[in-house]
Amino acid sequence: xxxxxxxxxxxxxxxxxxxxxxxxxxxxxxxxxxxxxxxxxxxxxxxxxxxxxxxxxxxxxxxxxxxxxxxxxxxxxxxxxxxxxxxxxxxxxxxxxxxxxxxxxxxxxxxxxxxxxxxxxxxxxxxxxxxxxxxxxxxxxxxxxxxxxxxxxxxxxxxxxxxxxxxxxxxxxxxxxxxxxxxxxxxxxxxxxxxxxxxxxxxxxxxxxxxxxxxxxxxxxxxxxxxxxxxxxxxxxxxxxxxxxxxxxxxxxxxxxxxxxxxxxxxxxxxxxxxxxxxxxxxxxxxxxxxxxxxxxxxxxx
Numbered sequence: 323x324x325x326x327x328x329x330x331x332x333x334x335x336x337x338x339x340x341x342x343x344x345x346x347x348x349x350x351x352x353x354x355x356x357x358x359x360x361x362x363x364x365x366x367x368x369x370x371x372x373x374x375x376x377x378x379x380x381x382x383x384x385x386x387x388x389x390x391x392x393x394x395x396x397x398x399x400x401x402x403x404x405x406x407x408x409x410x411x412x413x414x415x416x417x418x419x420x421x422x423x424x425x426x427x428x429x430x431x432x433x434x435x436x437x438x439x440x441x442x443x444x445x446x447x448x449x450x451x452x453x454x455x456x457x458x459x460x461x462x463x464x465x466x467x468x469x470x471x472x473x474x475x476x477x478x479x480x481x482x483x484x485x486x487x488x489x490x491x492x493x494x495x496x497x498x499x500x501x502x503x504x505x506x507x508x509x510x511x512x513x514x515x516x517x518x519x520x521x522x523x524x525x526x527x528x529x530x531x532x533x534x535x536x537x538x539x540x541x542x543x544x545x546x547x548x549x550x551x552x553x554x555x556x557x558x559x560x561x562x563x564x565x566x567x568x569x570x571x572x573x574x575x576x577x578x579x580x581x582x583x584x585x586x587x588x589x590x591x592x593x594x595x596x597x598x599x600x601x602x603x604x605x606x607x608x609x610x611x612x613x614x615x616x617x618x619x620x621x622x623x624x
């Protein structure tokens with residue numbers, strides 16, 4: 323179950339600082355977004371570009387907030403000079419996802435826009451924040467945990483005008499499914515497609531213990547491991563209005579740890595905390611070489 327933390331009585335503001343740093347990239351320099359007391363998440367990528375003058379100056383904190391709300395759990399993404407910051411704005415009774423966009427490398431940000439079309443349906447937190455990705459053609463993608471008809475789901479909306487408006491939200495994962503889901507991550511593919519991974523408890527009914535792991539086939543339902551509720555890691559991908567494709571990457575993973583996803587050409591990589599024999603937890607990575615259509619077995623990182 324994804325739980326929303328109790329709203330704080332005093333509204334909070336998010337402070338964003340733009341920091342210039344030298345790197346070994348093609349143009350010899352890059353600029354980084356640092357969000358104070360928050361996690362940086364998601365990046366649309368893009369070709370190397372010269373940072374704007376604002377990014378070369380001393381860091382200047384910028385406050386992003388919705389008045390009367392507790393503003394927290396931020397994610398930041400960038401493509402070229404476009405920077406998008408998404409966060410949760412909570413009141414005493416509801417929680418919504420907001421997005422503010424900078425067209426000038428973080429020097430200035432526009433007014434916050436609410437992303438979720440159903441007011442108050444967001445269930446994001448610091449551990450399970452909304453995820454943001456910025457693509458080409460003024461596209462901005464946002465995915466967040468929510469609750470619909472008594473079920474925990476992952477919702478998604480897209481803006482095609484740099485965050486001024488958003489499409490009606492759709493359910494990426496959890497529609498008509500039992501169990502909890504969350505701990506999602508999102509990335510964009512080389513073709514502009516969206517890739518989302520998450521932990522899913524649809525197969526969480528208790529089962530007899532057994533050894534071994536299954537992967538790669540959504541029809542496989544292996545047994546529940548000891549030490550926690552059954553969770554599997556799933557992947558979904560789509561492009562534009564195309565039908566979403568969903569795959570089970572691996573069953574019986576650690577039920578309360580973050581996931582990650584990254585892309586490089588036709589390769590898609592998913593990472594999570596896996597449960598190994600003896601109930602040992604360690605980071606694992608699975609690779610797809612066909613743009614997310616299928617995934618190979620997990621490889622232990624350490």
